[in-house]
Amino acid sequence: MLIRKFLFVLLVFSLLSCKPNFKTTSHSPKENLISQIKYLINDPVLANAQIGIFIESISDNSVLFKQDEYKLFVPASNQKLYTTAVALEKLGADYKYETRFFTTGEIQDSSLNGDLFVVGRGDPSISGRFKEKDILAHFKDWADSLKAKGINTINGALIGNDTFFKGHKLGYGWNWDDEPYWYSAQIGALSFNENCIDLEITPGEKEGELIKVKTNPITDYVIIENNAITAAKDSLSTLSIGRARGKNRIEIKGRLPFASSLEKKSITIEKPALWFLDTFIKVLNEQGIEVKNGYKLNTARVDFETNKKALFTHFSPEMSELVKVVNKGSHNFYAEQVFKTLGAEIKKKGTAKESSKVIMDWLNSNAVTDAHAIIVDGSGLSRMNLVSPYSTATLLKEMYHSENFEPFYYSLPIAGVDGTLKRRMKNSVAQNVVRAKTGYVRYMRSLSGYTKDRSGNDYLFVIMLNYYSVPTAYVNKLQDKIAILLTEFNPQKN
Numbered sequence: 001m002l003i004r005k006f007l008f009v010l011l012v013f014s015l016l017s018c019k020p021n022f023k024t025t026s027h028s029p030k031e032n033l034i035s036q037i038k039y040l041i042n043d044p045v046l047a048n049a050q051i052g053i054f055i056e057s058i059s060d061n062s063v064l065f066k067q068d069e070y071k072l073f074v075p076a077s078n079q080k081l082y083t084t085a086v087a088l089e090k091l092g093a094d095y096k097y098e099t100r101f102f103t104t105g106e107i108q109d110s111s112l113n114g115d116l117f118v119v120g121r122g123d124p125s126i127s128g129r130f131k132e133k134d135i136l137a138h139f140k141d142w143a144d145s146l147k148a149k150g151i152n153t154i155n156g157a158l159i160g161n162d163t164f165f166k167g168h169k170l171g172y173g174w175n176w177d178d179e180p181y182w183y184s185a186q187i188g189a190l191s192f193n194e195n196c197i198d199l200e201i202t203p204g205e206k207e208g209e210l211i212k213v214k215t216n217p218i219t220d221y222v223i224i225e226n227n228a229i230t231a232a233k234d235s236l237s238t239l240s241i242g243r244a245r246g247k248n249r250i251e252i253k254g255r256l257p258f259a260s261s262l263e264k265k266s267i268t269i270e271k272p273a274l275w276f277l278d279t280f281i282k283v284l285n286e287q288g289i290e291v292k293n294g295y296k297l298n299t300a301r302v303d304f305e306t307n308k309k310a311l312f313t314h315f316s317p318e319m320s321e322l323v324k325v326v327n328k329g330s331h332n333f334y335a336e337q338v339f340k341t342l343g344a345e346i347k348k349k350g351t352a353k354e355s356s357k358v359i360m361d362w363l364n365s366n367a368v369t370d371a372h373a374i375i376v377d378g379s380g381l382s383r384m385n386l387v388s389p390y391s392t393a394t395l396l397k398e399m400y401h402s403e404n405f406e407p408f409y410y411s412l413p414i415a416g417v418d419g420t421l422k423r424r425m426k427n428s429v430a431q432n433v434v435r436a437k438t439g440y441v442r443y444m445r446s447l448s449g450y451t452k453d454r455s456g457n458d459y460l461f462v463i464m465l466n467y468y469s470v471p472t473a474y475v476n477k478l479q480d481k482i483a484i485l486l487t488e489f490n491p492q493k494n
Helices: 002-015 029-041 076-090 137-148 272-286 319-328 332-346 352-365 389-400 405-410 472-488
Strands: 050-057 062-067 098-103 106-108 111-113 116-119 158-161 196-202 212-216 223-226 229-231 240-243 249-253 255-257 263-268 295-298 309-315 435-441 444-452 458-466
Touching (some): 029 472, 050 389, 050 472, 076 332, 076 352, 076 389, 076 405, 076 435, 076 444, 137 272, 137 309, 158 272, 196 249, 212 223, 272 295, 319 405, 352 389, 389 405, 389 444, 389 458, 458 472
Parallel strands (some): 158 295, 223 249
Antiparallel strands (some): 050 062, 050 458, 098 116, 098 309, 106 111, 196 212, 240 249, 435 444, 444 458
């Protein structure tokens, strides 16, 4: 069985080496390109797959190739193109998230005689990502801001409000068994460290000892149940890390070989707004600010800020920076936070349903009907999303002509250079030329973006495969080969 699998993998890689190698005829360059693409996608091993493609020259608006462009496909993380494009168009590249601080009391003799309120509005960046990996940096900065106002004691409680977003903390159609893992973090208007706790795992000092686990931050909000054993140096790792459903109890099992290198994992948090407050109040205490009455979460949704005095407001990086996190690294949590923000800001209701309407309204205004796109989340983790190659191509074309094209374009991974394309199309003409968004959930693979041909003409392309049974590496090579063909294309060649 292993030999057969090895021979199959060897076969598919030999069929799809990175550099295209086709015999061409005396037909026109466009006809040759079409013939080469058809040769690739008509491979018998893809007979059971659904393949949708749309390739257009933006320079002259001519369609070079299309197949099943109006059929619906599961886009996977190509969904992030929709989220980021509409966020740039509707919120603006200079949009910043606000985290607002209020009080009902007065400051007297270094004491705040009242409660401290923190109102979240969906900022995904309250972490170490923009703070040199110091995940507590924002909380320390806020402690400094309170001290600057003469506050060393809070004679009240720390009260959080996360009602800017409404509805479920997970996306519609997400898999329950993904819940512990960073790519399935809960969504929330008051979020910290991308709603995950970071683990550093190393073997014990000798065989038979429990492995060592460090958390960042150090916290008692999460319980670590470590039952994993240090195994022999030449053994295989059977390490398993999960989280009990609905609980902040992380379960570590299995065996980790002695002398294994450091492993870093991020595990999701249950009730992330409380995690935010729990960590913040501890940092306040460490920074010399005593909070007398602990913390709690306020669920009031109407006029929460009324009759309160503003203390200060924290601003996130601009949307033009946040969409880079979404697209280059294909970051689901950032995508979902931005997605929910669309509904909260544009429709004044931060639900997935209203956020979907914002995207569909934009698509409708650009001649994409409801028949060509069904949007249920912002990241593409749900298999309930359905889009057509035509709708994605229309999005790419509209963004190309938009004033927000630059931040959108620069958010996309660069072939052979960075993001999810860092290891693809290396040492080919497409390296550093193709900019495109990948998408993957099991048996679904997408690649959509832009490239230039040898004459400097601009193209958009959408390549979607669903329900294939070959290894995903095979599909990657096929998509790469089409992108390389397009980048090598010379429409003037006789």
